[in-house]
Amino acid sequence: MAGFGKAMACREHVRIRLGTRFMSSSSSSWWQSVEPAPKDPILGVTEAFLADPSPDKVNVGVGAYRDDNGKPVVLQCVREAERRIAGNLNMEYLPMGGSVKMVEETLKLAYGEHSEFIKDKRIAAVQSLSGTGACRLFADFQKRFSPASQIYIPDPTWANHHNIWRDAQVPQRTYHYYHPETKGLDFSALMDDIKNAPNGSFFLLHACAHNPTGVDPSEEQWREISHQFRVKGHFAFFDMAYQGFASGDPDRDAKSIRIFLQDGHHIGISQSYAKNMGLYGQRVGCLSVLCEDEKQAVAVKSQLQQLARPMYSNPPVHGALVVSTILGDPELKKLWLKEVKVMADRIIGMRTMLRENLDKLGSPLSWKHITDQIGMFCYSGMTPEQVDRLTKEFHIYMTRNGRIRFALNHEYRTLTSTPAWQASIPAMLDIWQMLSTRSRGLPRLIAEAKPQIVEEVILI
Amino acid sequence: MASAMISLASATPSASLSVQETLMGKTRLASGCVSTLFNKEKGKPSIKKKSFGQISMTVAVNVSRFEGIVMAPPDPILGVSEAFRADIDVKKLNLGVGAYRNEELQPYVLDVVKKAENLMLERGENKEYLSIEGLAAFNKATAELLFGADNPVIEQQRVATVQGLSGTGSLRLAAALIERYFPGAKVLISSPTWGNHKNIFNDARVPWSEYRYYDPKTVGLDFEGMISDIKAAPEGSFVLLHGCAHNRTGIDPTPEQWEKIADIIQEKNHIPFFDVAYQGFASGSLDADASSVRLFAARGMELLVAQSYSKNLGLYAERIGAINVVCSSADAAARVKSQLKRIARPMYSNPPVHGARIVANVVGDPALFDEWKAEMEMMAGRIKNVRQKLFDSLSAKDKSGKDWSFILKQIGMFSFTGLNKTQSDNMTNKWHVYMTKDGRISLAGLSLAKCEYLADAIMDSFHNVS
Numbered sequence: 001m002a003g004f005g006k007a008m009a010c011r012e013h014v015r016i017r018l019g020t021r022f023m024s025s026s027s028s029s030w031w032q033s034v035e036p037a038p039k040d041p042i043l044g045v046t047e048a049f050l051a052d053p054s055p056d057k058v059n060v061g062v063g064a065y066r067d068d069n070g071k072p073v074v075l076q077c078v079r080e081a082e083r084r085i086a087g088n089l090n091m092e093y094l095p096m097g098g099s100v101k102m103v104e105e106t107l108k109l110a111y112g113e114h115s116e117f118i119k120d121k122r123i124a125a126v127q128s129l130s131g132t133g134a135c136r137l138f139a140d141f142q143k144r145f146s147p148a149s150q151i152y153i154p155d156p157t158w159a160n161h162h163n164i165w166r167d168a169q170v171p172q173r174t175y176h177y178y179h180p181e182t183k184g185l186d187f188s189a190l191m192d193d194i195k196n197a198p199n200g201s202f203f204l205l206h207a208c209a210h211n212p213t214g215v216d217p218s219e220e221q222w223r224e225i226s227h228q229f230r231v232k233g234h235f236a237f238f239d240m241a242y243q244g245f246a247s248g249d250p251d252r253d254a255k256s257i258r259i260f261l262q263d264g265h266h267i268g269i270s271q272s273y274a275k276n277m278g279l280y281g282q283r284v285g286c287l288s289v290l291c292e293d294e295k296q297a298v299a300v301k302s303q304l305q306q307l308a309r310p311m312y313s314n315p316p317v318h319g320a321l322v323v324s325t326i327l328g329d330p331e332l333k334k335l336w337l338k339e340v341k342v343m344a345d346r347i348i349g350m351r352t353m354l355r356e357n358l359d360k361l362g363s364p365l366s367w368k369h370i371t372d373q374i375g376m377f378c379y380s381g382m383t384p385e386q387v388d389r390l391t392k393e394f395h396i397y398m399t400r401n402g403r404i405r406f407a408l409n410h411e412y413r414t415l416t417s418t419p420a421w422q423a424s425i426p427a428m429l430d431i432w433q434m435l436s437t438r439s440r441g442l443p444r445l446i447a448e449a450k451p452q453i454v455e456e457v458i459l460i
Numbered sequence: 461m462a463s464a465m466i467s468l469a470s471a472t473p474s475a476s477l478s479v480q481e482t483l484m485g486k487t488r489l490a491s492g493c494v495s496t497l498f499n500k501e502k503g504k505p506s507i508k509k510k511s512f513g514q515i516s517m518t519v520a521v522n523v524s525r526f527e528g529i530v531m532a533p534p535d536p537i538l539g540v541s542e543a544f545r546a547d548i549d550v551k552k553l554n555l556g557v558g559a560y561r562n563e564e565l566q567p568y569v570l571d572v573v574k575k576a577e578n579l580m581l582e583r584g585e586n587k588e589y590l591s592i593e594g595l596a597a598f599n600k601a602t603a604e605l606l607f608g609a610d611n612p613v614i615e616q617q618r619v620a621t622v623q624g625l626s627g628t629g630s631l632r633l634a635a636a637l638i639e640r641y642f643p644g645a646k647v648l649i650s651s652p653t654w655g656n657h658k659n660i661f662n663d664a665r666v667p668w669s670e671y672r673y674y675d676p677k678t679v680g681l682d683f684e685g686m687i688s689d690i691k692a693a694p695e696g697s698f699v700l701l702h703g704c705a706h707n708r709t710g711i712d713p714t715p716e717q718w719e720k721i722a723d724i725i726q727e728k729n730h731i732p733f734f735d736v737a738y739q740g741f742a743s744g745s746l747d748a749d750a751s752s753v754r755l756f757a758a759r760g761m762e763l764l765v766a767q768s769y770s771k772n773l774g775l776y777a778e779r780i781g782a783i784n785v786v787c788s789s790a791d792a793a794a795r796v797k798s799q800l801k802r803i804a805r806p807m808y809s810n811p812p813v814h815g816a817r818i819v820a821n822v823v824g825d826p827a828l829f830d831e832w833k834a835e836m837e838m839m840a841g842r843i844k845n846v847r848q849k850l851f852d853s854l855s856a857k858d859k860s861g862k863d864w865s866f867i868l869k870q871i872g873m874f875s876f877t878g879l880n881k882t883q884s885d886n887m888t889n890k891w892h893v894y895m896t897k898d899g900r901i902s903l904a905g906l907s908l909a910k911c912e913y914l915a916d917a918i919m920d921s922f923h924n925v926s
Contacts, residue, residue, distance in 0.1 A: 043809070073586075093559065093776045274589075282587055283808060311628070312625035312626065313629075316814065
């Protein structure tokens with residue numbers, strides 16, 4: 001299913017030849033040969049979910065946090081910030097590089113509160129359209145100023161990474177990452193890929209809470225990766241979409257980045273406030289590139305702006321104001337850190353509870369990976385066909401690579417109280433039995449287990 | 461497909477080698493040396509054979525990949541505002557960027573916007589991702605505003621509407637669609653046009669050429685030139701038209717001229733592509749300002765329209781707009797919409813929600829909608845008054861008999877004064893009037909109180925400077 005993301009990204013539009021341009025009758029269309037685009041593998045799940053009339057439906061697809069009542073969460077600090085900014089400001093265009101204040105605060109989060117790089121003004125940084133926009137700007141920048149380069153992307157990764165670098169016309173390669181047998185990191189294969197890549201290659205790294213697997217390198221492993229990057233002269237581009245949200249501690253979640261900075265790498269970073277501040281729909285993020293000196297940072301920033309101008313001119317202000325209001329006020333910032341920790345702890349708690357329950361059943365198999373993995377996703381190991389069946393028959397919506405967002409108590413309660421759910425259990429045992437023939441530890445246990453275990457595991 | 465990409469990479473081993481060579485080469489250059497980052501200079505055999513020893517490895521890390529990156533030129537439009545901010549003279553006047561100012565020359569947040577935002581705050585709406593195509597309520601409202609709610613194209617569901625990042629983002633989505641489905645097709649843009657149009661098509665890799673538009677002799681429309689150039693273009697070109705209040709000139713075709721433009725476009729099988737950034741702002745009437753678009757739609761033509769709410773709702777920084785593609789069938793519209801979404805996803809995933817909600821609330825509430833119409837009339841009215849005052853001042857002061865009536869004939873925020881670069885420089889350097897170097901002034905940044913001063917500046921620059 002790792003390849004599925006790639007397949008989706010690659011099964012793309014058809015280039016139309018000249019014939020269609022010469023249609024003259026009004027009954028035919030210029031757009032005759034435009035084919036329907038495939039549904040986005042992630043956002044398409046929510047579309048389908050919303051369209052489903054079933055009262056029992058559950059959406060464990062898109063990575064958006066829910067509270068105990070299944071409702072989207074707007075953080076208190078965000079509400080307070082919005083109260084403060086409402087009606088006060090005009091809506092003049094931000095500069096092309098976005099809100100200076102917001103960018104300043106955002107760099108502190110990634111590089112460290114007292115980072116020398118910030119003091120020395122060595123970071124070229126612009127406000128971006130959340131993480132997607134930051135990655136896209138960097139990909140376009142890479143294409144323009146490093147036209148011979150490729151990007152190495154982990155296998156698997158967030159599906160949209162492939163779309164982004166492809167639309168930026170930067171050739172892609174993948175590097176080994178996830179080890180299906182251990183449900184952990186395939187570290188030796190990863191290191192081999194780093195060593196075998198041509199010197200000076202560009203690599204995309206997930207700073208923390210790898211999406212979709214939840215598998216992160218350990219601190220020791222990050223140090224080894226950093227060292228090898230130095231030997232090879234590789235460029236590290238970090239996608240950090242979950243800072244604070246993974247462990248509950250923003251500095252801890254930025255550890256990989258800090259290690260690379262200490263080792264003298266000039267890195268690039270994409271940051272997003274979609275999850276950790278719950279600002280999903282506001283599209284707030286930041287792209288930064290560490291440069292040699294201030295002069296170079298100014299030049300690079302100007303070129304990033306040059307790329308942004310014909311894409312959207314300047315970025316949206318509302319979300320940026322919320323961020324700078326919160327991070328600029330010590331009390332609000334403290335509140336935010338507290339709320340982020342609550343969200344992260346809730347998810348860690350779910351994982352712990354699940355693992356304990358499974359261990360309690362006296363299973364000879366190891367469930368260690370459930371608590372080893374981090375972040376809001378779990379890589380279940382289900383095939384696209386099995387996912388389709390879960391969706392079609394049981395209205396459980398998730399992405400076809402088997403990635404599941406951790407559900408919360410409310411969804412669990414609702415789900416298990418419905419007759420449909422009770423009726424579905426034999427069929428689900430069936431699915432897990434199929435899985436067990438591939439000797440994956442998880443489904444083998446389930447095939448033998450009682451219904452309530454099936455419920456718990458399915459729900460994650 | 462992924463394996464195809466891999467073989468692509470390995471087919472060009474020299475590319476990766478040159479990266480290595482360049483990295484090594486860079487260690488020998490002084491840090492102040494600025495050369496192109498990945499230049500094609502042939503490898504020096506001695507460097508190739510050298511292995512990465514400890515010292516050279518350390519140095520290699522410290523040499524920046526971005527060594528050769530030079531400063532981008534300042535944006536010609538947004539750069540004006542920056543220069544204005546730096547000027548300390550009290551008489552300074554910013555007639556650069558097209559952002560509306562009230563009579564006190566302060567930015568203006570519309571009352572309806574404040575009301576809409578308060579409503580949103582009270583409701584405590586969430587900040588969930590919009591779908592890739594944006595807020596459904598906004599998309600519905602924006603298409604109806606443009607075409608009229610009872611327009612057949614809407615009733616027949618023939619319009620693919622996708623929320624975009626204001627006008628720029630919407631134009632960019634359309635440009636990417638053109639690049640993908642009409643490879644090699646050209647876009648014809650007016651000479652002059654908004655500065656960013658060219659950047660958008662360049663970055664989207666869509667070729668463009670210009671059609672004559674502005675006639676400096678009459679300070680009006682070069683209609684014959686325009687028709688002739690559209691006619692001469694290869695069949696099936698895209699013709700970029702400003703729906704109303706042409707930016708940069710303020711010169712719009714008359715209704716009769718619009719008919720003739722539609723004729724020639726149909727004759728040559730071109731595709732009309734409207735940029736509508738000032739609906740309501742030009743004449744004060746939302747419907748009147750959409751008449752050019754509606755005229756083309758009424759002829760059954762397929763067309764594209766980019767919209768922006770930056771000016772008419774004052775939502776500049778919220779980046780709210782839309783791309784609309786009118787197709788000959790509902791099925792085509794559905795397919796086109798899906799492909800627009802496919803383009804947007806790797807650009808920004810889904811558009812920002814805040815501005816979309818404001819528009820949906822304003823347009824969706826009859827009371828707020830009426831209020832908006834009134835505020836728009838007020839804003840457009842202020843600009844008309846300023847035009848009149850400027851014209852009166854110039855006519856009173858100028859004894860040379862020059863005809864300044866073009867100021868009254870032009871429409872919208874901008875006026876092409878006819879001043880050349882040197883004269884425009886004089887406006888800035890001597891009179892502290894900030895404008896773009898092609899003689900364009902933004903009347904939205906002019907107050908009645910400053911008309912006399914501006915008239916003096918224009919007179920001086922026009923008559924005393926060449």
